[in-house]
Amino acid sequence: MDAPAGLRGSFPPLVTPFRDGKVDFACFEGLIERQIAEGSHGLLINGTTSEPSTLSVEERNQLVELAVRVAAGRVPVCAATGSQSHAETLALTAHADQAGADALLIVTPYYIRPPQRGLVEYYADLAQRSERPMMIYHIPGRTAVSLELDSLEAIAERAPTLVGMKHATTDLGYVTEALRRLGDDFRIFVGLEELSLPMMAVGACGMMNAVGNIAPRRVAELYEAVAAGNLAEARRLHESLWELNRSVFFDTNPIPVKYMLRRLGVTERNEHRLPMVPARPELERRLDAVLADAGLIEP
Secondary structure, eight states, X not given: OOOXXXXXXXXXXXXXXXXXXXEOHHHHXXXXXXXXXXXXXXXXXXXXXXXXXXXXXHHHHHHHHHHHHHHXXXXXXXXXXXXXXXXXXXXXXXXXXXXXXXXXXXXXOOSSOOOHHHXXXXXXXXXXXXXXXXXXXXXXXXXXXXXXXXXXXXXXXXXXTEEEEEEOSSOHHHHHHHHHHHOTTSEEEEOSGGGHHHHHHTTOOEEOOGGGGTOHHHHHHHHHHHHTTOHHHHHHHHHHHHHHHHHTTSSSTTHHHHHHHHHTTSOSOOOOOTTOOOOOHHHHHHHHHHHHHTTSSOO
């Protein structure tokens, strides 16, 4: 399958706003409109930054439905439909397909640490269940399993809908080798903020970075500078995002992101579901300094 032309650029993984323990769908709609107004090229729904493991299947489905409806074709919607359970992944994928998501992002099953041959069978099976373009979410730091290049190649041979992946590791060589084996049309999205510029420089097609919640226009402009071959502007934007990129990981994502969104007035509340908890006061002060240094709030 050829990847959709619009499947490139900045696809921020949106946070899930909560109000008194429930998903705040009205706030979520506002987050979508903000991303589109700020120039993001697409939306990622139910990514890691969305705290999906704390959401029910019904809530994840509702967020995808809402995103497709609100985006209304203005930007592509990529639905993250992976879980540790094959059955749950099937249910989430089927619903995203029916809802009209433009692409699927499916994380390697976490916690169970499957063998490589199990990963190949897993994705080969999922690729038969939907005609939507499918991408693999490779984030071994969260899932405790790495996808080897030989396995990626084996999946590509058996999964006709596979068009790309989100690569959330520091291995730049993996990107080059994957593109050498699968072709330059294989879409690799950056999944680590600090590596956005270098990974795009060696062939990544865009970013799915949590920092896109905080400074969506600046992140989108970084992609556009790279795509235009304007290295000087790309470096300037890379440097302007540097401390913001690092701040996302001052604590477990999305704890810093949710605090900064409330501090910027984008959301009214900084609410999580256990075992996630809000930022401590000392972290809040540290994040305030980063926002001020980035010119997003007054010092």
